[in-house]
Amino acid sequence: MAKNLRGTHQIVTANRLSDGVVVFFTRSGDWSPDFNDAVVADDPAAAETLLPRARGAATATVEPYLVAVELVDGAPVPVSMRERIRVGGLTFPVLAAGASRYA
Amino acid sequence: MPDSYFYRYDAHDRALVAERVAQFRDQVARRLSGDLTEEQFKPLRLTNGLYLQLHAYMLRVAIPYGTLTSGQLRALAGIARRFDRGYGHFTTRQNLQFNWIRLEDAPDILEALAAVDMHAMQTSGNCIRNVTADHFAGAAGDEVEDPRIWAEIVRQWSTLHPEFSFLPRKFKIAVTGSPRDRAAVRVHDIGLRLHRDPAGAVGFEVIVGGGLGRTPMIGKTLRDFLPREDLLAYLEATLRVYNRYGRRDNLYKARIKILVHEIGAERMRGEVDAEFHALRGTALRLPDEVIDAIARQFAAPALAARPARSEDVERLRARDRAFARWLAANVTPHRVPGYAIVTAALKQLGAPPGDASATQMDAVADLADRHSSGEVRVSHEQNLILPWVPLDDLQALWRALDALGFADPVAGRIGDIVACPGLDYCALANARSIPLAQRLSLRFGDAARQQEIGELKVRISGCINACGHHHVGHIGILGVDRNGTELYQISLGGDPEAGSTAIGEILGPALTEERTIEAIEAMVDLYLATRVAGERFVDTYRRLGADPYKEKVYGHRA
Structure with missing residues (x-):
């Protein structure tokens, strides 16, 4: 499970307790399913304080952890494929090629 | 609606499952209210088959020995529709996984399963998992005896067995009743193969210490012929030895295959025999009337006489x-x-x-x-x-x-690709499996070409845990992560069937998805150009050895 690749920046993610949905720790100290709401730590010291803050606010989430991201055109992008999939969802169409028959 | 040829839950089974649903409902409520921490709750949800994956909770439903009534299949469809995203995933262990489950809904889902005599117990954790069997059981022309009878006996014995609920590691048992092994019995913790002795009596070859995963091993035969009545005593003896000597200090060395490998088959046999002699003839003995009572539950349906040819x-x-x-x-x-x-x-x-x-x-x-x-x-x-x-x-x-969409003529052919859910769903995976399977399916989609190629088992796993059984694929593909890049390692020559069981040999360095597809195309072309009459892909590989395949894929004899 390669989720701790090096990146220039870090965010904190977890899964929501009630339904498992992927959530991100936000600037306001809450959790959001929108990746764009994630607060980005731009140096190791900031990341070190970010994770304990997130854990302190994690009563309705499961196992928060840091994720390495890089800024692409100013926007954070997870470094690892695993985390890109968690952000973007399945990488294939669930429906088969003959989708009309796969109701 | 059939009634006579399935095992039906009795009052004891129903009470047990209903109690478990009620317990889990309470546990979920306490977790959601914050009374239980995740650390406290995780083993409780896992023991009910509820995992947390990348995007949601995943519920793994046990389908004992892969047998479903039409009513049970409809119930699974109903759960998919009501609680999931409208579909489910049938696994390589004859189970069904729902990938988009809400924790809040899990107790209701377990209740819906219980209503059709199903559950999700022992689909996770270090216990005896769902027992698997030949999917042609009862119908296969070459069958000695219906393996579901024995899988059901093992299921009853192993369900919530107090001594074996905290084994060193998970434990998988498979049963086949035919000479043609369709249950991959040599790559299970215990494989049972029904056969006849020279006098015509039916008993078991007991194969112990097989497995895939990080350290693939082919099981060793501890008993050539075990009388039917002794099955549970021998299984209990084997599990006791494993429970006592299996390693608990190292997750990667905890399976029984490592124990058998480290102490050797001879000593393992001796240890099991010592336990067996103490247990034989006790309450674990299976009298004929008990076996017959279970067997009656699997009597074939009343099939009208029909001409042998249509x-x-x-x-x-x-x-x-x-x-x-x-x-x-x-x-x-x-x-x-x-x-x-x-x-x-x-x-x-x-x-x-x-x-x-x-x-x-x-x-x-x-x-x-x-x-x-x-x-x-x-x-x-x-x-x-x-x-x-x-x-x-x-x-x-x-x-x-x-x-x-279920009539593509692919069974046993290159289009019949087996793949784990991979990194698109699974929290353990290193690489994606499904997109590669889809691309291979499309590349080799032509039915005439598949027929020309013949039997070719392609197996894809997204990590070394080998849920996609890549070690026993004629072509096995293991997804790996190399510094953030997905690559695929090809192995050749694997075979799941007893009698010819083999672990595939790694061909060479891992390749990108694109190159993996090209490599398979090249190797199939090589097979078609060099096979002799009657040879399957794997037979040609065995005859030629790896070098020509390495040359095709890497341009040299790696």
Whole structure:
């Protein structure tokens, strides 16, 4: 499970307790399913304080952890494929090629 | 609706499952209210088959020995529709996984399962997992005895067995009742192969210490012939030895295969025999009347006498090439004249292997009622099986399955790809499996070419845990992560069947997805150019050795 690749920046993610949905720790100290709401730590010291803050606010989430991201055109992008999939969802169409028959 | 040839829950079974649902409902409520921490709750949810994956909770439902009534399949469809995103994934252990489950809904789902005599217990954790068996059980022409009888006896013995609920590691048992092994018994913690001794008595070859995963091993035969009545005593003895000596200090060395490897088969046999002699003849002895009572539950449905040959089928076979191809690949001879075993291949061109929508599940349940005495099987190759089909029904069934996308003539062929969920879903995976399976399916989609290639088992795993059984694929593919890049390591020559079981040999350095597909194309071309009459892909590989394949793929003899 390669989720701790090096990146220039870090965010904190977890899964929501009630339904498992992927959530991100936000600037306001809450959790959001929108990746764009994630607060980005731009140096190791900031990341070190970010994770304990997130854990302190994690009563309705499961196992928060840091994720390495890089800024692409100013926007954070997870470094690892695993985390890109968690952000973007399945990488294939669930429906088969003959989708009309796969109701 | 069938009634007589399935094991039916008795009052004890129902009470046990109902109690477990009530317990879990309370545990979930306490977790959601914050009374339980995740650390406290995690083992409780896992013991009920509820995992947390990348995007959601995943519930793994046990399908004992892969046998479903049409009513149970409809219930699974209903759960998919009501609680999931409208589909489910049939696994390589004959189970079903729902990938988009809410924790809040899990107790209601378990209650819906209990209503049709199903549950999700022992689909996780270090216990004896769901017992698997030959998916053609009871219908195969070469069968010595129906393995489901024995899988059910083992299920009853192992369910919530207090001594074996905290083993060093998970424990998987498979049973086959035929000389042709369709249950991969040599790559399970314990494999049981029913056969006859020279006097004609039926008993078990007991194979211990096989497995895939990080350290693949072929099991060793501890007993050539174990009398039927001694099965549970011998299993209990084996599990006791494992429980006592299996390693708990190292997760990667905790499976029984490592114990057997480290102490050797001879000492393992001696240790098990010592326990067995103490247990033999105790309450674990299986008297004939107990065996017979279970066996009666699996009596074949009342099949009307039919001609051994269907003229309608033969006429259509002669004039319709697509039907002929489907017959050749997906229809297997039955032990009863006038009937056939049909594989509904969940391998529609470009589809995720093993996935079925709620609509498709409902439709297969209807087809089972109409054409297969209301019974469906799940194969470890991620297909559904209709085991009791009259030959005269084949044409109608073929058309109906085709309308569902389940009639591609791929069974046992390159299009019959087995793949784990991979990194798209799984928290353990290193690489994606399904997109590669889809691309391979499309690349080799031409039915005529598949027929020309013949039997070729492709198995894809997204990590070394090997849920996609890549070690025993004729072509095995293991997804790896190299510094953030997905690559695929090819192995050749694996074989799951007892008698020829083999662990595939790694061909060379891992390749990108694109190059993996090109490599398989090149190796298939090599096979077609060099095979001799009657050789399957794996036979040609065994004859030629790895060098020509390495040269094709890497341009040199790596």
